[in-house]
Amino acid sequence: MKSDMGSGKAIALHLVVIAGLFGLGFILPEYHHGVLARVMVLAVFAMGYNILFGYAGLLSLGHAMFFAVGLYGAGLTMIHLGWGAPAGFAAGVVAGAVLALGVGVLALRTTGVAFMIVTMMFSQVFYLLTLYFSAWTRGDEGLVIPQARRGLDLGAMRLDFTDPMTRYMLALGLFATVLLLTLGVARSGFGRVLVAIRENEERTKMLGYDTFANKLSAVVLSGTFCATAGAAYALLFGYVGSTFASVQYSIFPLLWVLLGGAATTLGPFLGTLFMYYVVDIASGYTSAYMLIVGLLLILLILYFPKGVLGTVRERWLRWLP
Amino acid sequence: MTPLLTTHGLSRDFGGLKAVDTVDFSLLPGEIRAIIGPNGAGKTTFVSLVCGRILPSAGRIVFDGRDITGLPAHKRVRLGIAYTFQITSVFARLSAYDNVALAFQRAQSGRSVHAGVMEALERTGLAGRAKETAGAMAYGHQRLLEVAMGLALKPRLLILDEPTQGLSDGEIAGFIALVREIARDATVLLIEHNMHVVMELAQRITVMEAGRILAEGTPQEIRDNVAVQEAYLGGAVEATS
Numbered sequence: 430m431k432s433d434m435g436s437g438k439a440i441a442l443h444l445v446v447i448a449g450l451f452g453l454g455f456i457l458p459e460y461h462h463g464v465l466a467r468v469m470v471l472a473v474f475a476m477g478y479n480i481l482f483g484y485a486g487l488l489s490l491g492h493a494m495f496f497a498v499g500l501y502g503a504g505l506t507m508i509h510l511g512w513g514a515p516a517g518f519a520a521g522v523v524a525g526a527v528l529a530l531g532v533g534v535l536a537l538r539t540t541g542v543a544f545m546i547v548t549m550m551f552s553q554v555f556y557l558l559t560l561y562f563s564a565w566t567r568g569d570e571g572l573v574i575p576q577a578r579r580g581l582d583l584g585a586m587r588l589d590f591t592d593p594m595t596r597y598m599l600a601l602g603l604f605a606t607v608l609l610l611t612l613g614v615a616r617s618g619f620g621r622v623l624v625a626i627r628e629n630e631e632r633t634k635m636l637g638y639d640t641f642a643n644k645l646s647a648v649v650l651s652g653t654f655c656a657t658a659g660a661a662y663a664l665l666f667g668y669v670g671s672t673f674a675s676v677q678y679s680i681f682p683l684l685w686v687l688l689g690g691a692a693t694t695l696g697p698f699l700g701t702l703f704m705y706y707v708v709d710i711a712s713g714y715t716s717a718y719m720l721i722v723g724l725l726l727i728l729l730i731l732y733f734p735k736g737v738l739g740t741v742r743e744r745w746l747r748w749l750p
Numbered sequence: 751m752t753p754l755l756t757t758h759g760l761s762r763d764f765g766g767l768k769a770v771d772t773v774d775f776s777l778l779p780g781e782i783r784a785i786i787g788p789n790g791a792g793k794t795t796f797v798s799l800v801c802g803r804i805l806p807s808a809g810r811i812v813f814d815g816r817d818i819t820g821l822p823a824h825k826r827v828r829l830g831i832a833y834t835f836q837i838t839s840v841f842a843r844l845s846a847y848d849n850v851a852l853a854f855q856r857a858q859s860g861r862s863v864h865a866g867v868m869e870a871l872e873r874t875g876l877a878g879r880a881k882e883t884a885g886a887m888a889y890g891h892q893r894l895l896e897v898a899m900g901l902a903l904k905p906r907l908l909i910l911d912e913p914t915q916g917l918s919d920g921e922i923a924g925f926i927a928l929v930r931e932i933a934r935d936a937t938v939l940l941i942e943h944n945m946h947v948v949m950e951l952a953q954r955i956t957v958m959e960a961g962r963i964l965a966e967g968t969p970q971e972i973r974d975n976v977a978v979q980e981a982y983l984g985g986a987v988e989a990t991s
Contacts, residue, residue, distance in 0.1 A: 618855045618863075625852050628841045635801070635835075636853050637827030637903065 436616065439750045443612055446695060447605045454597045464709070466597040468702050469604040470662050471681075475689070475697030476611050477654025478682035483692035484620060485647040486627025490545045490679050491552030494532070495652040497674035499525045499659025501559065501566065504669030507578055509565060514581050514590070518660045525656020526649055533648030537641060552679055559671040571670025579667055596665045603661050604698070607654055612694050614650070615750050623647055624692070655682075688729060690736030694750045699737055752815065754779040754937050755800065755907060760809035761961075762795055769795040771961035772809065777907075782929065782938045784952035786945075788981070792961040793941045794836060797909045800939075801833040802826045814906070828856075830906030834896040834913065836941075842885030846876055846895055849884050853902035870902040874928065890921045894928075901932065908932060909939045914947050926950050957981070 450469070457465060474496050481487050502521030506512040512520065536547045560568045581588040590596055614620045625633040626640050634640050663669050672678070681704075682697075689700025707725055711718035733740040742749040753776040762770040770792045777783055785793050798804045800811060802823035811819045818826055827833075841849050847867055854866045871877045874894045879887065884895060893913060900908050910929070914922050922944065929938060929951055942948050948955060948969070955972045957965045965971075965978050972978055 618851075621848060621852055621855070624844065625841055628843055629839060631803075632835070632839045632841065633852070634824050635803070635827060635833050636899065637824050637856050639822075639824050 436748075438748055439612070439616075442749075443608060443694065446698075447601070447608070450601055450604070451598075454594065454601065459593070462593060462597060464705065465702075466593070466600040467666065468705050469600040469698075470658055470665060471685075471705070472698040472701040473604055473607045473658035473661070474655050475682045475685040475701050476607050476694075477651045477656075477658065479686045479691060479693075479697045480611065480614065480623075480654065481647050481651035482683065482686055483696075484615065484623040484627065485644055486623075487540075487644065487647070488545055488683070489536075489548040489651075490676075490683075491532075491548030491550070492651075492655055492682050493674050493676065493678035494552040494555035495525050495529060495655035496659040496662075496678060496682075497555060497559065497671075498528045499656030499661075500663045500669050500673050501659075502656065503660040503663040504572055504574055505565060507574055507663075508572055508669075514579065514664055518664055521660025521663065522653060522657050525659070526653045528656070529649045529652025530645070532652070533645045537644050537648065549676070549679065552674070553676065556671060556674040556676070559674050566669075566671060568671050571668055571672070574663060574667045574669065576667070579664055590665050591667070600661070600665060603657065607657070608694065608698070610654075612750055615692075615694055619643070619646070684726070687736055688726070690739030690742070693736070693738040693742060696736050696738040703737075751778050753777055754781075754814060755939075756812045757800070758810045758812070760796070760799060760811060761807050762792075762799055762804065763807045768961045770799060770806075773958075773961075773963055775956065775963065777937060777939060779906075779937050780933070782933045782940065782951050782953050784940045784942055784948045784955045785958060786942065786948055786955060787958035787964070790960075791958040793958055794911055795961075796958065797833065797911060797939065797941060801831050801909055803833070827903065830904070831909065832900045832903040832905035832907070833909045834900045834911060836911035836915070838889070838892045838896060840884040840892055840895050840899070842883070844884055845880065846871065846882050846884050846887065846898075847880040849895055850898050850902045853899040866902065870898045873901060873931070874898040875924065890917050893917060893921075894925075897925075897928065897932075905936050907937045907939060909941075911941045912943060913940070914942065914944050922947060 453465065454462070477495070478492050481489060499521035502524035503517040506520040507514070507517040532548070532551050536544055536551065539547050559566045566572065576591050579590040588595055590599065622633065622638055622643050626643060630640050659673070685700035685704055686697050687700070688703055689696030689698065707722055708718060711721040735743060738749060756776040757773055760770060760773045761768065773796060785796070787793055795804070799806050802821060806819065810817060813829060813831065818829065841852070850867045850870050851863055854870065855863050868877060871880055874897055876891060876894055876898055879891060884892065887895065897913065914925055917925060926947060932938060940951065952969055954967065955969055956963055957972060957978050959981050964981055965975050967975070
């Protein structure tokens with residue numbers, strides 16, 4: 430049973446994290462300031478992945494397509510159709526929702542390993558399309574959204590996304606929104622049904638739930654969050670390339686979520702942050718940095734089998750959402 | 751009185767095996783009905799056809815005047831058919847409270863989920879264990895939790911598949927009282943091996959053998975039925991009469 434005290438603590442913790450990140454925006458040195466802005470956007474990608482993998486228990490190996498469809502949805506409309514930043518952003522988000530609905534309807538006919546393969550195949554098709562239509566996407570090389578387009582005119586004032594502070598605060602705003610939405614989902618009846626499907630789908634059906642419809646909602650919500658991260662990435666960092674559609678960008682969110690703790694609200698952010706810095710620091714010492722990353726991952730799995738926050742919740746803080 | 755549930759020529763084959771073979775069955779509202787029969791008689795397959803976990807090879811199922819033969823399981827639950835599993839099938843990693851809340855929250859948006867959940871837990875005597883993780887509870891309590899989940903669905907027909915299996919004598923006595931209370935506002939269909947429970951609770955008994963209905967009647971009629979004694983009851987009659 431969720432006691433009221435536990436839920437009060439949980440909400441307070443999330444607000445403290447958001448306030449802490451806001452404060453850091455004013456004191457961090459330039460380099461880490463930039464890193465954290467990027468990590469917050471990528472954490473939105475991870476949080477989207479967590480909805481489907483952590484809560485509903487569906488392991489997708491194709492989430493790169495959702496991030497990338499947001500990225501291209503914003504980038505292509507802005508570059509080729511001359512759309513403004515808000516319209517481009519909206520295009521990315523909507524494209525993500527539509528793609529997730531289509532892929533979900535087809536991929537959810539399968540479960541388990543077949544679901545992993547089917548989502549991966551869809552994602553590979555998307556990746557190959559970004560290469561095939563290189564006349565518009567310029568494939569691997571990618572597109573750069575001109576600096577002049579990455580901003581928003583509000584009357585006399587101009588919001589310039591290339592300005593580090595503006596970029597940081599916009600990333601934080603998006604991160605905070607998706608984090609609180611995830612908390613809302615986790616604590617809602619819908620979240621409880623997703624967990625029930627993960628634990629025992631047959632039983633959930635016999636409680637009167639249309640498990641297909643619930644799983645499809647989870648895919649659409651998950652895909653939309655990931656596409657939102659992609660669209661924001663295009664606007665804030667200005668680069669749109671097919672690398673983001675490649676299979677490694679399907680693996681990353683899985684790793685981030687596993688590291689931080691699946692089905693925890695803050696785990697995806699923690700995992701993304703940790704992984705980013707491990708790669709960053711290790712690559713400063715050796716070109717074989719993936720070896721160090723691999724060793725660290727093994728240690729983490731040994732001592733934190735449910736990810737950092739998942740293990741903390743299991744052993745010490747039962748109220749952690 | 752119009753029956754709540756009827757089946758017409760209901761059959762289900764598994765390969766060459768006729769697990770349920772042209773069964774015509776009917777159940778009146780408010781009744782407590784027991785289905786008995788030797789292992790492999792088709793009892794669980796029969797109730798699984800009723801609740802939609804498996805689909806029939808032939809025949810029709812009518813619930814409350816509506817043909818539900820092709821309806822998916824979750825929609826039958828919404829019509830008021832609740833099934834509690836033979837093999838305990840609670841959500842092991844969730845709390846008892848969350849287990850019942852899952853059953854309760856879907857249809858009962860008007861009422862507070864908390865009040866409804868606690869009511870179902872109280873009726874099954876589990877209110878003090880709301881916070882316990884379901885998988886860590888004693889077996890008897892997990893069986894009761896199954897029943898609490900069934901109750902929280904506010905069913906019109908509650909199907910209990912061997913609910914007393916593995917319970918102690920004391921727990922069985924409490925269980926009999928609970929089913930009597932449930933039957934005041936729901937129809938109960940009970941698969942049960944324990945003849946004491948069957949004779950105590952059932953108003954009518956259906957005996958199945960090899961996928962067919964062998965006999966049907968009041969507990970007294972079933973006790974006196976020679977064919978039933980030969981097929982199934984044997985020494986059990988002496989033991990309970």
